[in-house]
Amino acid sequence: MMKMKSTLLGLVFCAFAATSLASSGDLAGQSAPDFALKSSTGENLRLSEFRGDVVMVNFWATWCGPCRQEMPLLDELYSRYGRVGFSLLGVNIDDNSSKAMDMVSELGVSFPVLFDSSKEVSKLYEVDAMPVTVLIDREGTVRYVHLGYKPGYEDKYLDQIRSLLRE
Numbered sequence: 662m663m664k665m666k667s668t669l670l671g672l673v674f675c676a677f678a679a680t681s682l683a684s685s686g687d688l689a690g691q692s693a694p695d696f697a698l699k700s701s702t703g704e705n706l707r708l709s710e711f712r713g714d715v716v717m718v719n720f721w722a723t724w725c726g727p728c729r730q731e732m733p734l735l736d737e738l739y740s741r742y743g744r745v746g747f748s749l750l751g752v753n754i755d756d757n758s759s760k761a762m763d764m765v766s767e768l769g770v771s772f773p774v775l776f777d778s779s780k781e782v783s784k785l786y787e788v789d790a791m792p793v794t795v796l797i798d799r800e801g802t803v804r805y806v807h808l809g810y811k812p813g814y815e816d817k818y819l820d821q822i823r824s825l826l827r828e
Contacts, residue, residue, distance in 0.1 A: 687787070688795065688803040693718075694785040698752065698775035701762060706750065706775060709801070714748045715825040716797040717818070720783055721753055723760045725791040727810040732768050734815040735794075738822065739772040746799070746826055752777050754788070794818070798825050 693716075697707040708716065719735055721728035732751070739749040749772040753761040758776045765774050777783055786795060796805040796818070805821050807814060 693797045696782045701774040717749045718795045720793040731810040
């Protein structure tokens with residue numbers, strides 16, 4: 662009986678995980694929801710202003726270890742491809758933007774960081790994991806959604822960015 666309960670709980674958990682993992686991924690092929698958020702420089706940035714560029718939107722939080730690991734690698738991509746039609750927007754979901762600014766400063770990140778303390782934009786993008794990385798083509802269509810981060814994901818990002826820039 663105990664074994665059956667744990668198997669059932671495992672199946673329920675897997676079904677829940679598959680559902681939550683699929684939710685952000687369902688955005689692929691759809692128009693990217695537009696948003697405007699205050700940036701670390703104090704100005705408001707709107708996603709639609711980047712139409713014509715390949716845009717990466719990376720949702721992150723200071724308490725997320727994989728986010729901390731990924732950010733310097735994303736900054737390298739931004740530095741490398743920013744001059745050829747690639748933009749990166751880091752969307753922080755912390756309640757306290759000063760913690761986010763401390764982390765950005767500590768890591769030396771140069772891409773624009775936006776603050777979604779109300780979590781409205783994360784809800785638009787169905788973010789239920791950390792980090793979530795969304796790649797949007799020049800026409801404003803979500804092409805790829807990546808949930809979480811493990812070493813090596815940046816190679817996928819690089820291939821996908823190059824492919825979208827060639828389109």
